[in-house]
Amino acid sequence: MTSTQTLVREFITTTFPADGDDHPADMDLLEGGVIDSIGVLTLVTWIEEAFGFVVDDEDVVPENLGSIAGITAYVERKLQEAGNAA
Amino acid sequence: MNRYEHHLALAARRRPAHAAIVHAGGRTSYAELDAEANRFADGLVESAGFANGERCVLFLDNRVETAVGIFGTLRAGGVFSTINPTTKVDKLAFVLNNCEASVLFTQASLARVALAAAAQAPSVRKVVVLDGLAPDAPESAVSFEDFVAVRDPGVASRRHPGIDIDLAMLVYTSGSTGNPKGVMMTHKNIEHAATSITTYLEASDDDVVLSVLPLSFDYGLYQLLMCVKMGATLVLEKSFAFPQKILPLLASERVTGFPLVPTMAALIVQIRNFDPAWAASVRYLTNTAAALPPAHILKLQEIFPNARVYSMYGMTESKRCTWLPPEQLAKRPDSVGIAIPGTEVWVADDDGNRAPPNVVGELVVRGGHVMQGYWRNEEATAKTLRQGRYPWEKVLHTGDLFRMDEEGFLYFVGRKDDILKSRGEKVSPKEVENVLYALPGIREAALVGVPDPVMGHALKAIVVTDREDLDAKAILAHCRAHLEEFMIPRSVEFRDALPKTGTGKIRRSVLQAEAEGRALPDEEDAAA
Numbered sequence: 124m125t126s127t128q129t130l131v132r133e134f135i136t137t138t139f140p141a142d143g144d145d146h147p148a149d150m151d152l153l154e155g156g157v158i159d160s161i162g163v164l165t166l167v168t169w170i171e172e173a174f175g176f177v178v179d180d181e182d183v184v185p186e187n188l189g190s191i192a193g194i195t196a197y198v199e200r201k202l203q204e205a206g207n208a209a
Numbered sequence: 210m211n212r213y214e215h216h217l218a219l220a221a222r223r224r225p226a227h228a229a230i231v232h233a234g235g236r237t238s239y240a241e242l243d244a245e246a247n248r249f250a251d252g253l254v255e256s257a258g259f260a261n262g263e264r265c266v267l268f269l270d271n272r273v274e275t276a277v278g279i280f281g282t283l284r285a286g287g288v289f290s291t292i293n294p295t296t297k298v299d300k301l302a303f304v305l306n307n308c309e310a311s312v313l314f315t316q317a318s319l320a321r322v323a324l325a326a327a328a329q330a331p332s333v334r335k336v337v338v339l340d341g342l343a344p345d346a347p348e349s350a351v352s353f354e355d356f357v358a359v360r361d362p363g364v365a366s367r368r369h370p371g372i373d374i375d376l377a378m379l380v381y382t383s384g385s386t387g388n389p390k391g392v393m394m395t396h397k398n399i400e401h402a403a404t405s406i407t408t409y410l411e412a413s414d415d416d417v418v419l420s421v422l423p424l425s426f427d428y429g430l431y432q433l434l435m436c437v438k439m440g441a442t443l444v445l446e447k448s449f450a451f452p453q454k455i456l457p458l459l460a461s462e463r464v465t466g467f468p469l470v471p472t473m474a475a476l477i478v479q480i481r482n483f484d485p486a487w488a489a490s491v492r493y494l495t496n497t498a499a500a501l502p503p504a505h506i507l508k509l510q511e512i513f514p515n516a517r518v519y520s521m522y523g524m525t526e527s528k529r530c531t532w533l534p535p536e537q538l539a540k541r542p543d544s545v546g547i548a549i550p551g552t553e554v555w556v557a558d559d560d561g562n563r564a565p566p567n568v569v570g571e572l573v574v575r576g577g578h579v580m581q582g583y584w585r586n587e588e589a590t591a592k593t594l595r596q597g598r599y600p601w602e603k604v605l606h607t608g609d610l611f612r613m614d615e616e617g618f619l620y621f622v623g624r625k626d627d628i629l630k631s632r633g634e635k636v637s638p639k640e641v642e643n644v645l646y647a648l649p650g651i652r653e654a655a656l657v658g659v660p661d662p663v664m665g666h667a668l669k670a671i672v673v674t675d676r677e678d679l680d681a682k683a684i685l686a687h688c689r690a691h692l693e694e695f696m697i698p699r700s701v702e703f704r705d706a707l708p709k710t711g712t713g714k715i716r717r718s719v720l721q722a723e724a725e726g727r728a729l730p731d732e733e734d735a736a737a
Binding site for chain 1: 318448450451452453454476480481482652675705706
């Protein structure tokens with residue numbers, strides 16, 4: 124099974140191609156100029172489609188969406204919560 | 210008749226402890242900002258041998274030191290230019306060479322680009338770097354701390370900096386094709402624009418303005434310039450990417466003024482958990498760069514019940530041209546209003562005469578805010594600045610098409626070359642886009658004309674939506690319900706994002722060129 128982090132990385136590098144796509148997992152994607160403010164929305168839409176849960180407004184913060192590691196942890200946490208609820 | 214930096218000294222004297230800038234959780238008082246600007250000015254004079262009229266380019270994020278660089282340069286008798294921190298090496302090198310910059314002020318995170326650009330610009334004597342200097346930096350590079358550690362503090366303030374008709378800043382603006390042009394503004398130009406704008410905003414020294422707009426963008430830059438003029442507080446942030454981090458600052462800093470661009474407004478109106486407390490202290494919102502769709506105006510008024518909403522229009526060449534008095538917004542939500550105080554504007558026909566109401570023509574601007582020209586670009590200057598009423602006067606031909614209603618209010622129609630012709634009728638993309646924006650779920654929209662042997666242009670809507678169930682059929686049905694028949698798009702294309710300029714305007718011209726199968730000029734190619 125493909126890991127969440129691989130999926131996230133693949134999405135980031137195909138949607139926001141940049142010089143040298145080998146971003147460290149903890150790199151700040153906005154500071155690093157990889158994604159911009161509209162990119163955050165594109166990211167949110169993708170997460171909702173790819174993982175099948177709604178990203179709440181209050182979840183759209185740098186801690187959750189600012190880096191590949193952050194996105195991975197956020198998605199896995201949400202999936203786990205959904206799994207527990209079901 | 211004072212130079213613009215005079216406002217900083219005045220504010221520091223009048224209310225030294227008052228916060229000038231709140232940034233990243235820190236507060237900088239007027240006394241501190243004034244002292245730092247003096248130190249930077251001393252550094253320019255002593256460490257860089259800066260002479261009156263020399264240029265200092267600021268290649269920095271939105272941060273306190275950018276303001277220090279701006280006022281410090283003016284205090285040293287110089288000319289500043291703030292450059293967008295996302296600028297790449299070639300363009301930065303072009304700017305440095307174009308304005309023959311003597312000093313480049315940057316930060317460690319941008320030093321790679323800055324030093325590479327400076328290496329191509331022989332005029333640059335010093336590159337001043339904040340946040341630490343890499344050990345392998347070239348000899349021309351100096352840390353900020355070393356730069357301002359002068360032997361003779363106060364050296365800059367003992368010199369005569371110049372007078373108010375001196376050049377104060379160059380604002381680089383992208384041409385539709387080719388290289389950026391440096392808009393030349395004197396101290397007097399800035400004073401005129403800032404006085405006019407603060408007049409209609411009814412600005413006071415109690416204001417707290419929250420700005421996420423880059424200081425390299427004149428709309429963002431003027432937030433700082435006007436706050437300093439008033440002795441007010443600027444809450445300076447870098448980006449609106451995470452609105453949930455920014456919007457609570459409205460409440461915690463008791464923000465009174467919140468300048469927006471349409472993309473920000475589009476984000477704000479979609480937020481589901483908007484806390485009314487965030488909006489409570491805000492007494493005005495402003496919008497410029499592109500018109501707000503009327504649907505977003507209504508929604509903003511609803512979520513900011515205490516705020517007056519100002520729709521404005523401007524271009525870098527005169528800073529701001531028009532404003533709509535907020536009480537007119539309900540009556541004419543799509544108007545950008547009247548000339549800003551102390552200036553004149555009119556719609557000119559093809560012969561340059563004032564056109565009667567409801568006739569579309571080019572907007573012409575007259576006043577003390579009109580630029581002196583483009584830096585060392587006489588050809589572009591001659592096209593834009595034309596002979597005015599008096600032998601010494603130039604008026605600004607904006608290249609933007611407007612119409613005026615019978616009561617004198619102006620409506621943006623499009624860029625001179627924006628108008629599409631479909632079935633022989635003129636179609637303003639703006640008008641169709643406004644209708645598209647009124648449909649819930651449409652986040653971005655652009656109308657292009659696809660060449661068609663029968664219709665001239667077959668209209669195509671290109672949209673970004675966040676509603677899965679919104680299909681082409683529903684969008685066309687909505688257009689059909691709101692537009693005259695010749696304006697209804699023939700097709701709809703869905704995309705994840707539309708190309709934008711550095712300041713967030715949708716680059717319709719890129720999409721239009723694509724629709725026509727035209728090759729894009731280099732710059733547009735890269736940005737698309």
